[in-house]
Amino acid sequence: MKKMISWNVNGLRAVMGKNFMEEFQKLDADIFCLQETKLQAGQIELELPGYHQYWNYAEKKGYSGTALFTREEPLNVTYGMGIEEHDQEGRVITAEFEDYYVLTVYVPNSQGELKRLPYRMEWEDAWREYINRLNEKKPVIYCGDLNVAHEEIDIKNPSTNHHNAGFTDEERAKFSRLLDSGYVDSFRMLHPEARDEYSWWSYRMKARERNVGWRIDYFVVSEKIKDKIKDAGIHQEIFGSDHCPIELDIEL
Numbered sequence: 248m249k250k251m252i253s254w255n256v257n258g259l260r261a262v263m264g265k266n267f268m269e270e271f272q273k274l275d276a277d278i279f280c281l282q283e284t285k286l287q288a289g290q291i292e293l294e295l296p297g298y299h300q301y302w303n304y305a306e307k308k309g310y311s312g313t314a315l316f317t318r319e320e321p322l323n324v325t326y327g328m329g330i331e332e333h334d335q336e337g338r339v340i341t342a343e344f345e346d347y348y349v350l351t352v353y354v355p356n357s358q359g360e361l362k363r364l365p366y367r368m369e370w371e372d373a374w375r376e377y378i379n380r381l382n383e384k385k386p387v388i389y390c391g392d393l394n395v396a397h398e399e400i401d402i403k404n405p406s407t408n409h410h411n412a413g414f415t416d417e418e419r420a421k422f423s424r425l426l427d428s429g430y431v432d433s434f435r436m437l438h439p440e441a442r443d444e445y446s447w448w449s450y451r452m453k454a455r456e457r458n459v460g461w462r463i464d465y466f467v468v469s470e471k472i473k474d475k476i477k478d479a480g481i482h483q484e485i486f487g488s489d490h491c492p493i494e495l496d497i498e499l
Contacts, residue, residue, distance in 0.1 A: 248477065249499050252276040253351065253390035253464060255447070255490035258285040259314075262487040270485055271295070274492065277318050278342075280351035282392045284312035303327070305337035312337040313351045313391070319344065328377045333370055341381070347472070347499060348381050350389035357394070357412035364417060367394075371421040379428060386469035387430070388497070392447075392490065393465050395422050397432065400442055401462040413463060426467070433466040433479040433495055444481050447490045455489075466495035475499060 252274050256262045259281065271279065279298070287304055298316040303326045305311040315324075321342040327334030338353045352374070357364040381387050395418045399405035408414040426432060438444065445460025454460065466479055478496040485491050 249277045249497050250275070251278045251280070251349070251388070251390065251466065251495045251497070252492050253280040253282070253466065253495075254492035255282040255353070255392040255464060255488060257283050257488040257490060260286070260291060263291070265487040266485075267487060270487065270492070274482075274494075276494075278349055279316040280340075280349075280390050281314040281316075282312075282351060282353035284314050284337075285309050286312050301326075301340050301342065303337040303340050306335050310336065311353055313340050313353055315340045315342055315349070315351045317342060317349075321349075328373055330373055333373055343385070347386045347388060347469075350378075350381075350387065350391075352389055352391040352393070354392065354394045357415065357418065359412070361410075361412060361415065364412070364415065368417060368421065371418075371425070375421075375425045375428060378425070378430075382429060382469055386472040388466065388468050388472075388495070390464075390466045390493070390495065392463060393422065393467075394463055395419060396461045396463055397422050397435070400440075401435075401445075403443075403445070403459045403461070413461060429470045430467050431470055431473045431476075433468050433473075433476050434462070434481065434493070436473065437476065437479050445483070446481050446493055450489055464490055464493045466493060468495070468497070472497070472499075 301315045301324050303313045323343040325341045340351050342349045357367045396402040446464035448455035448460040475498045480494045482492040
């Protein structure tokens with residue numbers, strides 16, 4: 248059984264000063280993926296005995312960035328999608344193992360007034376093509392902050408958010424299209440009716456206290472290994488970021 252965790256830490260240095268190491272040790276994952284590390288090389292030295300560490304940094308300081316920590320050494324690790332215009336922001340790490348791939352991804356946010364939605368649409372198409380190429384070779388597990396609440400059940404107030412970044416028809420349709428090309432949303436597969444299960448809350452208006460949230464963090468798994476999924480959960484009890492960690496347990 249492999250236990251995998253994904254967490255958008257919204258600034259690793261900030262969460263290091265709160266509870267990161269304690270939660271990291273408690274979660275005791277085989278593979279631990281981070282998004283929005285907001286670091287440059289050399290800004291942090293993490294002591295994680297027993298783990299191989301891989302980092303992808305954005306060119307812009309204090310922005311984006313991903314990391315992947317794994318007990319088993321991968322056969323190969325690559326950074327980005329191999330597309331210059333999409334690989335400046337440290338958003339993707341791909342770890343290849345003998346029988347599968349694991350990826351950590353931080354999908355671009357469409358931003359206020361949807362000013363980055365056109366770019367996001369291009370990114371989504373490139374991402375789907377990239378994932379599908381990998382999936383032809385070996386099953387894929389990708390996780391991270393996908394910046395989309397897929398269905399109305401995944402957001403507290405769907406009716407007032409249809410034109411907001413993360414819940415536009417365009418973003419949701421791109422995610423549907425990706426799933427339709429041979430993948431499952433592991434949490435929704437196991438918990439089709441679960442409500443009020445969110446992974447992100449605004450820092451405003453006591454949103455987390457009131458559980459006014461969005462489920463925008465996912466483990467997406469190739470359909471061909473969906474029967475190996477044993478559990479998928481959301482660690483709403485863990486604080487430190489505006490996102491909480493999510494978990495996948497899979498028999499590989």
